[in-house]
Amino acid sequence: MSERTDVRAHTVRLELDDEPGELLNALGPIAEHGGNLLSIFHERGNRTPRGRIPVEVDVEATPERFDRIVDALRQTGVNVVQAGAERYSEELTVLLIGHLIETDFSDTLSRFERCSSASVAEVSLTVADDATDASSARIRLAAHAGETDRALDTIREVATEKDITVISPLTGGDAV
Amino acid sequence: MRLAIMGAGAVGASVAELASAYGHEVTAIADSNSAAIDPNGLDTEAALATKRASGTVGDDSPESVLEAEYDVLVEATPTTLGDAEPGYSHTVSALERDRHVVLANKGPIAERYDEVRAHERNSEGRVSFDATVGGAIPVxxxxxxxxxxxxxxxxxxxxxxxxxxxxxxxxxxxxxxxxxxxxxxxxxxxxxxxxxxxxxxxxxxxxxxxxxxxxxxxxxxxxxxxxxxxxxxxxxxxxxxxxxxxxxxxxxxxxxxxxxxxxxxxxxxxxxxxxxxxxxxxxxxxxxxxxxxxxxxxxxxxxxxxxxxxxxx
Missing domain, CATH: 3.30.360.10 (Dihydrodipicolinate Reductase; domain 2)
Structure with a gap:
């Protein structure tokens, strides 16, 4: 369990010079150090004050591998502006109820991350004694600002497919 | 006001018991298969005692309540889905006679709201239903x-x-x-x-x-x-x-x-x-x-x- 959930989605924000080969140069270290490239957002029309092109890369890797990737990027001269979970500024806690183990729980969690760019920050699981009964889990996700709705849509989609009930927080009501 | 109460369950019975304390008079009450009617004011205690003893409130038919003397029809029959009957027909019948309807039954206004309002527009009577949402809470x-x-x-x-x-x-x-x-x-x-x-x-x-x-x-x-x-x-x-x-x-x-x-x-x-x-x-x-x-x-x-x-x- 711990080994599998250790693989997390990380966001790296880079600033590249507007020159041929720069993007490829930046992606090399990711593959070399065992990172799984999830998405690249290349904001070509949007320049930084110093005339560079901001690029956002989502990478799936264990924390150790991710650290090595960031080190390698910096060593090859790529300007790494932000790395890791700092940008996950919103949290979302949901409960899942259903045959969680039988429907491949680790697949469920990794699909939450893959499809929503949210990161699973904490998992508490209570497995039912009797296999015919439903198990329950509490999942805390870290999501990018303003993206919790999208994360929730993804969770519902995956859950519906696996016949898992999602209990989501009430939003908009009085928190206290 | 003179009240006709359709439904003699917990809510209908309680309305009958409390009506006089609020200055109203009950002229008719019906359960699902019987009714008691008195245009001069019903002895509600007696009708409810009859129901407890024999299972019926009186000797009249429930439908006859709709023809009785009253100002307000209290619709307190159980909530039904879909066509919301018989509550819906009771409501329409009262409005057609230009009488007011107060509902505790959620069916007619949840399932057939627009129709109820259309009948209300053609009537001197009004429809209110505060009891249907949140019970005693005045939502x-x-x-x-x-x-x-x-x-x-x-x-x-x-x-x-x-x-x-x-x-x-x-x-x-x-x-x-x-x-x-x-x-x-x-x-x-x-x-x-x-x-x-x-x-x-x-x-x-x-x-x-x-x-x-x-x-x-x-x-x-x-x-x-x-x-x-x-x-x-x-x-x-x-x-x-x-x-x-x-x-x-x-x-x-x-x-x-x-x-x-x-x-x-x-x-x-x-x-x-x-x-x-x-x-x-x-x-x-x-x-x-x-x-x-x-x-x-x-x-x-x-x-x-x-x-x-x-x-x-």
């Missing part, structure tokens, strides 16, 4: 006071049975089946608890709220409804470890109706316990208003019915 009256266009969203716990079950499950670390059986022993849940635990009852109340807020057009089929039967005790414990709990929350937001179990802060406003109900109105300029209280019960609901009757004067 619709409050919305009326604030002005429906000033209410931007409504959220709340609208079913005491489901709330009792969830709060007991959380407090005692028990499973659904266990607490349901306990609730049935206590009379908090009915022998067939489907309406309450599947979210139907809360959804009907939300449909009524949506009809009031948006001027009609909603029925139960427009609501997204989930119940609480599938929630294991373990899920409530996982929620509690994080300072949260689960409540069956009804929402009318952005012209959509949703009812389902939701995570709410354990110490939050909406996490009422036991059979309490709470309604939170979000207003345009006055923040949030929370009103809580008893959402069900004979005297509680009758209190709302009699309040509606007094406002007709």
């Amino acid at each position: 619709l009256t409050t919305i009326d006071d604030i002005g429906r266009s000033n209410v931007t969203a409504v959220r709340g716990v609208l079913n005491g049975t489901a709330n009792f079950i969830l709060s007991r499950m959380a407090a005692e670390s028990l499973d659904y089946e266990h607490v349901l059986a306990e609730a049935q022993d206590l009379g908090v849940a009915e022998a067939d608890p489907t309406f309450d635990v599947d979210g139907t009852d809360a959804a009907l109340k939300c449909v009524i709220l949506a009809n009031v807020l948006f001027g009609g057009g909603y029925a139960l089929s427009d609501a997204a409804v989930e119940g609480i039967r599938e929630i294991p005790g373990a899920a409530l414990q996982l929620a509690a470890e994080d300072g949260q709990t689960i409540r069956l929350i009804g929402e009318v937001v952005d012209e959509e109706i949703r009812v389902g179990p939701r995570l709410v802060p354990e110490t939050g406003t909406l996490a009422v316990s036991g059979t309490q109900n709470i309604v939170q109105l979000q207003t345009e300029r006055a923040g949030r208003l929370n009103i809580s209280g008893r959402g069900a019960g004979g005297d509680e609901t009758a209190t709302a019915v009699l309040g509606d009757i007094n406002r007709l004067l």
Whole structure:
């Protein structure tokens, strides 16, 4: 369990010079150090004050591998502006109820991350004694600002497919 | 006012008992297969005693109540879905005679709101139904006071049975089946608890709220409804470890109706316990208003019915 959930989605924000080969140069270290490239957002029309092109890369890797990737990027001269979970500024806690183990729980969690760019920050699981009964889990996700709705849509989609009930927080009501 | 009461269950009987204290007179009362009628004022105690002894309130037929002398028809027959009968026909019959109708029955205004309003427009009589949402809590009256266009969203716990079950499950670390059986022993849940635990009852109340807020057009089929039967005790414990709990929350937001179990802060406003109900109105300029209280019960609901009757004067 711990080994599998250790693989997390990380966001790296880079600033590249507007020159041929720069993007490829930046992606090399990711593959070399065992990172799984999830998405690249290349904001070509949007320049930084110093005339560079901001690029956002989502990478799936264990924390150790991710650290090595960031080190390698910096060593090859790529300007790494932000790395890791700092940008996950919103949290979302949901409960899942259903045959969680039988429907491949680790697949469920990794699909939450893959499809929503949210990161699973904490998992508490209570497995039912009797296999015919439903198990329950509490999942805390870290999501990018303003993206919790999208994360929730993804969770519902995956859950519906696996016949898992999602209990989501009430939003908009009085928190206290 | 002279009252004709359709339905002699907990609510109808309580309206009959309390009517004189509110300055009204009961001229007719019917249960599902009998009726007692007296244009000069019925001895309601005697009619209810007859019902307790023999199972019928009198010798007349229930339909004859609709032809009796009265100013206000109190519709307190059980809520039915779909065509909402017989409550719908009772309502129409009263309006056609230019009489007022006060409903405790959710069916006609949840399922056939536009038709009821159309009949009301052609009648001297008026229709009111504060008792249908939140029992004794004056939810619709409050919305009326604030002005429906000033209410931007409504959220709340609208079913005491489901709330009792969830709060007991959380407090005692028990499973659904266990607490349901306990609730049935206590009379908090009915022998067939489907309406309450599947979210139907809360959804009907939300449909009524949506009809009031948006001027009609909603029925139960427009609501997204989930119940609480599938929630294991373990899920409530996982929620509690994080300072949260689960409540069956009804929402009318952005012209959509949703009812389902939701995570709410354990110490939050909406996490009422036991059979309490709470309604939170979000207003345009006055923040949030929370009103809580008893959402069900004979005297509680009758209190709302009699309040509606007094406002007709």
